[in-house]
Amino acid sequence: xxxxxxxxxxxxxxxxxxTALAKARRKVAIISSGQSAxxxxxxxxxxxxxxxxxxxxxxxxxIELLPPTHPxxxxxxxxxxxxxxxxxxxxxxxxxxxxxxSRANHRHLSPLGKLRSSWLTMGDFxxxxxxxxxxxxxxxxxxxxxxxxxxxxxADGLGALGVRCRTASVKIEAVERLRRSSGxxxxxxxxxxxxxxxxxxxAIEINKVCGDADTVFIPAVIGFDSEEHxxxxxxxxxxxxxxxxxxPMSVTGHRAQQLLRHRxxxxxxxxxxxxxxxxxxxxxxxxxxxxxxxxxxDDYLEADRFILAGGGIFSRGIVAAPHxxxxxxxxxxxxxxxxxDRWFDADFFARQPYMSFGVATDAAFHPLRGGSAVENLYAxxxxxGGADPLTEESGAGIAITTALHVADLIINS
Amino acid sequence: xxYQVQNISxxxxxxxxxxxxxxxxCPLLSVNPDYPGPKQAGPDGERYRLKNPAFxxxxxxxxxxxxxxxxxxxxxxxxxxxxxxxxxxxDRSPVKLRDRMLANTDFMGTVAGALAPVTNFMLxxxxxxxxxxxxxxxxxxxxxxxxxxxxxxxxxxxxxxAQKGYPxxxxxxxxxxxxxxxxxxxxxxxxxxxAAGIGVRLIKGERCCGVAKIANRLTDSARADARxxxxxxxxxxxxxxxxxxxxxGSSCAFTMRDEYPHLLExxxxxVRSNMMLASAWLARExxxxxxxxxxxxxxxxxxxxxxxCHIQKLGWAxxxxxxxxxxxxxxxxxxxxxCCGIAGTYGFKKENYATSQAIGAELFDKLRRIAPDVVAxxxxxxxxxxxxxxxxxxxxxxxxxxxxxxxxxxxAANR
Numbered sequence: 001x002x003x004x005x006x007x008x009x010x011x012x013x014x015x016x017x018x019t020a021l022a023k024a025r026r027k028v029a030i031i032s033s034g035q036s037a038x039x040x041x042x043x044x045x046x047x048x049x050x051x052x053x054x055x056x057x058x059x060x061x062x063i064e065l066l067p068p069t070h071p072x073x074x075x076x077x078x079x080x081x082x083x084x085x086x087x088x089x090x091x092x093x094x095x096x097x098x099x100x101x102s103r104a105n106h107r108h109l110s111p112l113g114k115l116r117s118s119w120l121t122m123g124d125f126x127x128x129x130x131x132x133x134x135x136x137x138x139x140x141x142x143x144x145x146x147x148x149x150x151x152x153x154x155a156d157g158l159g160a161l162g163v164r165c166r167t168a169s170v171k172i173e174a175v176e177r178l179r180r181s182s183g184x185x186x187x188x189x190x191x192x193x194x195x196x197x198x199x200x201x202x203a204i205e206i207n208k209v210c211g212d213a214d215t216v217f218i219p220a221v222i223g224f225d226s227e228e229h230x231x232x233x234x235x236x237x238x239x240x241x242x243x244x245x246x247x248p249m250s251v252t253g254h255r256a257q258q259l260l261r262h263r264x265x266x267x268x269x270x271x272x273x274x275x276x277x278x279x280x281x282x283x284x285x286x287x288x289x290x291x292x293x294x295x296x297x298d299d300y301l302e303a304d305r306f307i308l309a310g311g312g313i314f315s316r317g318i319v320a321a322p323h324x325x326x327x328x329x330x331x332x333x334x335x336x337x338x339x340x341d342r343w344f345d346a347d348f349f350a351r352q353p354y355m356s357f358g359v360a361t362d363a364a365f366h367p368l369r370g371g372s373a374v375e376n377l378y379a380x381x382x383x384x385g386g387a388d389p390l391t392e393e394s395g396a397g398i399a400i401t402t403a404l405h406v407a408d409l410i411i412n413s
Numbered sequence: 414x415x416y417q418v419q420n421i422s423x424x425x426x427x428x429x430x431x432x433x434x435x436x437x438x439c440p441l442l443s444v445n446p447d448y449p450g451p452k453q454a455g456p457d458g459e460r461y462r463l464k465n466p467a468f469x470x471x472x473x474x475x476x477x478x479x480x481x482x483x484x485x486x487x488x489x490x491x492x493x494x495x496x497x498x499x500x501x502x503x504d505r506s507p508v509k510l511r512d513r514m515l516a517n518t519d520f521m522g523t524v525a526g527a528l529a530p531v532t533n534f535m536l537x538x539x540x541x542x543x544x545x546x547x548x549x550x551x552x553x554x555x556x557x558x559x560x561x562x563x564x565x566x567x568x569x570x571x572x573x574x575a576q577k578g579y580p581x582x583x584x585x586x587x588x589x590x591x592x593x594x595x596x597x598x599x600x601x602x603x604x605x606x607x608a609a610g611i612g613v614r615l616i617k618g619e620r621c622c623g624v625a626k627i628a629n630r631l632t633d634s635a636r637a638d639a640r641x642x643x644x645x646x647x648x649x650x651x652x653x654x655x656x657x658x659x660x661x662g663s664s665c666a667f668t669m670r671d672e673y674p675h676l677l678e679x680x681x682x683x684v685r686s687n688m689m690l691a692s693a694w695l696a697r698e699x700x701x702x703x704x705x706x707x708x709x710x711x712x713x714x715x716x717x718x719x720x721x722c723h724i725q726k727l728g729w730a731x732x733x734x735x736x737x738x739x740x741x742x743x744x745x746x747x748x749x750x751x752c753c754g755i756a757g758t759y760g761f762k763k764e765n766y767a768t769s770q771a772i773g774a775e776l777f778d779k780l781r782r783i784a785p786d787v788v789a790x791x792x793x794x795x796x797x798x799x800x801x802x803x804x805x806x807x808x809x810x811x812x813x814x815x816x817x818x819x820x821x822x823x824x825a826a827n828r
Contacts, residue, residue: 001700034487035434180446186436189443249437265747273750274484275728295728297686299697314430315487 003029003270005410006291006301008277008329009309009317011036013381013399015260017307019090020407022267029301030269031293033276037315037382041253042245043220044108045098045400047084047119048072049393058104059119059397060084069335069386071402072394074363083401083408088120090404094263096256097123097227109133111150111245113157119397122252124220124230126242137164139213140244141206144169145179148187148247149219168209174198191224191251199229203236216241221251225258272296277310280330286369287376288330305376305410308332308359308367309403312382318358325357330377333360333368335385351391358385365406378406424491424498424675429456435482435492440752441475444771448475451482454499455492462499469503475768476500477756478628479722494675501632501676508630511549515758516629518621522560522593529562552766558594558797565596569615572603579612583694584649584658584687586642588665589621590793598661601815602691606659608820609695609704610827616642616649616658622665625758627676639679642669646684658684659691661809663791664757666690667723690724690791692810693732699739706739706814707822713742716813717785719776719799720750721792730791733810737789740817746783751776755798770802777802789813 005021007014010032018028048056052065063070063077072080084102091098098120100106105117106127121127128134138158140151155165174193178185194202199222206216220243223229234241243252261271272293279292281300290300310317310329318336319328320343325336336357337343343354359367359379366373381399382389389395435451436442442450449458454473461468473496482492514521525532535541536557546553565587576582583606591599603613620642623635650656660666670688673679681688689697698704716737720730730750738745754772759765780788780803788807790796796807808816 033489035438035485036487039434039437040432178443178446181449186433188437192443249433254437262749270731272728272731274726276489293728 001029001296001299001301003027003301003303005029005305005307006303007031007307007309008291009311009315009381009383010261010271010273011257011309011311011315011381011399012038012260012396013311013403014307014309015257015264016087016090016400017309017380017403017407018269019094019260019264019267020404021410022264022269024407024411026410028264028269029272029303030264031272031275031277031291031301033316034274036257037311038253038257039250040248041250041256041396043122043125043243043250043252044116044118045120045396046117046393047102047105047397047401049105049117050391055117056105060102066392067386069360071365071384071387071398074361074365075401075405079405080401083404084119084397086404087400091256091260094259095226096259099123099127104129107131107133109154109244110157111154113154113159113161115161117393122256123227124223124243124252125245126215132161133158133163135163135215137213138166138215138217139210140165140167140217141209142167142169142219143175143190143221144171145176145185146190146219146221147185149244154217154244166211166213170202170205170209172198172201172205174201186249187219187221187246187251188224188249188254190221194222195224195229199233200236203233206237206241210237210239214239217244218242219244219246221246223255224251225255227255277329286372286374288374291329305378307406307410308377308379308383309381310383312358313354315382317383320354325354327359327367327383330367330369330374332374332379333371334358335360351388355390356386356388358387359383360385364409365402378409380406424495426456426459426490426495428488429490430488432487434487435485438481438485440479440481440754440772441477441768445475445768447472449473451476451492451496455482455495456490459495459499462503466503469499471504471506473500474504477722477752477759479752479756480726481722481752484725491675497627497676500630504630509550511551511762512629512758513631514549515551515761516625516631518589518593518625522564522589525560526562526564526593529560533559546763550763551761552763554766554801555761556801558590558793560593561596563596565592565599566615566619568596568600569603572613573615576607576612576614579607579610581611582614582653582656583611584614584616584646584656585691586616586619586622586646586658586660586665586669588660588662591661595793598809598812601809601812602659602661604820605695605811605815605818608818608823608827609698609706610824611704614649616645618645622668623677624664624668624672627668627672628757628759632677636677636679639669639673639677643673643679643681643684646687650684650687656687657689657694658687659689659694661691661791661811662793663690663721663724663727663729664794667727670727690727690729690732692736692791692814693729695811695814696732696736696739700735705823705826707819707826708740708742708817709819711742712740712817713744714786714813714817715744715746715784716787716789717746717748717780717783718810719748719753719780719788719790719795719807721790721795722752722756724791725750733789733791736810736814740814742817746785748776748779748783753795753798755794757794760794760798769798773798773802780805787813
């Protein structure tokens with residue numbers, strides 16, 4: 001099968017690149033072996049929270065403090081900012097509401113009621129600036145038997161920020177059934193049931209326990225497939241209502257994945273879910289000719305250009321063998337050491353070197369193979385080396401901005 | 414320090430990183446809380462069962478074997494296989510008469526087909542349905558698909574001689590449904606392939622693929638059929654070692670391609686790469702220019718495609734959709750891939766009926782809203798379920814193609 005662009009990896013980065021390319025009328029296929037790390041998303045995206053040991057108010061200002069091989073340094077602060085600012089529209093077109101800008105990080109609440117900083121946050125959650133959340137008196141509502149949400153911790157955290165908190169629990173008929181198997185009363189199962197009449201029932205129960213509260217918090221279990229359900233609930237509840245992240249699977253992350261995929265399909269993209277790239281077929285000049293997949297067998301996916309967006313070690317875009325870190329599909333050069341003792345820091349909370357392992361690229365995001373750039377291949381997202389997403393709070397930002405950047409390079413080439 | 418480089422377990426359960434993404438995509442989980450879910454039933458439970466088979470949980474019987482957990486797994490764990498293998502290995506409860514009847518599609522088809530007018534009349538009577546439910550536990554909401562008085566294999570005999578005259582050859586595994594219930598689909602395929610310049614060969618002594626026997630734990634019998642089928646398939650290919658072996662049922666194709674080696678431990682490597690769904694193979698042939706299709710100008714239909722669980726697992730829905738989109742008169746409306754709830758013989762059992770309908774409810778709603786003229790689908794049991802639950806007609810893409818094709822012009826174009 002022939003496409004303009006074939007993307008390996010169907011998570012945040014692959015979908016953003018695919019959508020941008022499909023919007024520019026390119027014929028795109030995405031190969032996705034299983035579901036993506038978006039399912040673990042708390043609902044907030046970081047662009048850059050920390051750099052050079054500093055906590056950043058303005059993410060773009062920190063880019064110059066990053067190492068020179070960092071993806072943001074390769075794009076430059078200005079371009080990174082431009083891609084970052086283009087992102088919310090792309091998500092909005094897919095039906096995903098994101099609040100925030102690249103000019104300043106905003107605050108949101110962790111599940112324990114601590115302040116966190118981010119670039120973009122989904123519309124389900126409360127965002128604010130400054131050190132105090134905009135409320136005085138809140139009620140935290142949980143479902144009886146739902147164990148992946150911790151109202152008392154949240155209340156303690158908010159109490160320390162000067163907010164009066166009450167906790168309450170409600171019983172919803174439809175959700176009660178799930179309690180027969182306590183282990184499987186998980187956010188996703190609850191979210192599948194909280195629609196239609198069950199949502200009306202929930203609104204009634206919330207209004208009963210609301211009292212004088214000026215804000216209501218509930219676990220993020222509303223809206224399995226669209227934002228519509230939460231909008232409906234908000235209309236039925238008398239006071240402002242926000243969700244708080246719960247233990248993954250993340251309902252908001254799942255929803256974002258599905259909506260992005262749907263949007264990609266609407267634009268004419270082909271998404272091969274559950275298939276996996278098993279081999280890359282190269283031309284004599286070192287460029288990529290085609291990708292072979294497990295399901296399509298000898299019907300190779302040919303294209304002019306390819307994007308590697310297979311994710312990091314977690315998603316197996318990069319693989320760790322006992323004494324080797326490698327990129328399994330193309331055999332690309334990796335920014336990593338083979339000395340296993342230098343992969344880790346014994347202090348668990350210290351910066352872990354393996355976090356920055358990834359594919360080495362030139363300035364135009366062409367990965368290197370045996371030292372030379374593969375000209376029709378681009379790398380985007382967590383597969384890229386040189387960044388430490390966990391300490392930098394930059395994972396989603398890198399995934400989105402590098403995806404838009406390589407899409408741009410392809411469109412303009 | 415020595416590191417173990419390769420994993421050594423079957424079905425790679427140790428690759429599970431406990432991310433739980435499979436549980437989000439299990440169609441059963443939020444509908445039936447008695448089912449422990451793919452993670453717990455699969456890789457988690459496997460660790461315990463390896464220590465002591467007494468840890469086997471009989472609730473694993475609720476698994477639909479839809480494999481949507483495997484499609485969702487980012488770590489490539491064969492979750493569905495782990496669960497089915499555990500059922501085969503550890504479930505020692507006797508197989509019910511009803512399950513034996515549902516699983517022995519060949520035997521039932523032969524007997525029922527021989528008495529087709531009587532069987533069909535009887536199976537549609539309310540009193541008979543209630544009797545089947547009371548005595549056997551076959552849900553009375555279900556209607557058995559009508560049996561054909563003459564099988565597809567019998568009907569094909571009159572066409573067999575002409576097949577040798579075509580320059581290219583394909584082997585066709587028709588399966589029980591086409592043979593006993595719906596020969597029209599098989600005949601559609603023969604007509605379409607013939608027009609494309611391809612002759613059709615059947616597999617001598619073809620037996621059921623075994624999907625129903627596997628689901629109902631008649632493993633030894635399924636394995637014997639599997640060995641027989643693979644040999645018979647090789648014999649049918651004969652000197653045409655590269656000819657395709659085509660299917661019109663996605664579950665037959667999936668079972669013979671993947672469940673044979675994974676669950677039944679039957680080696681199919683000699684023919685595995687030949688096996689292809691007919692709609693997928695045709696789409697590929699058209700794409701590479703080896704087959705030309707010409708359509709009737711007056712044919713117009715609003716069509717959606719339902720992705721059966723097993724074609725989702727095979728990864729070939731893309732081909733069926735491409736094939737449908739080749740037809741100029743078709744307005745194609747996509748619908749999200751999700752389970753319809755029937756899962757073969759599963760939905761026919763009295764104890765599963767409510768679950769089966771609850772799983773499919775969302776899909777039925779979406780289909781009613783789309784209101785297509787016809788739902789295209791590569792799976793026969795999905796067809797029964799969707800037709801029964803929505804009243805919308807469901808057809809195999811091959812039958813839709815046959816309806817839209819200008820046979821004379823196509824034959825001329827491929828000469």
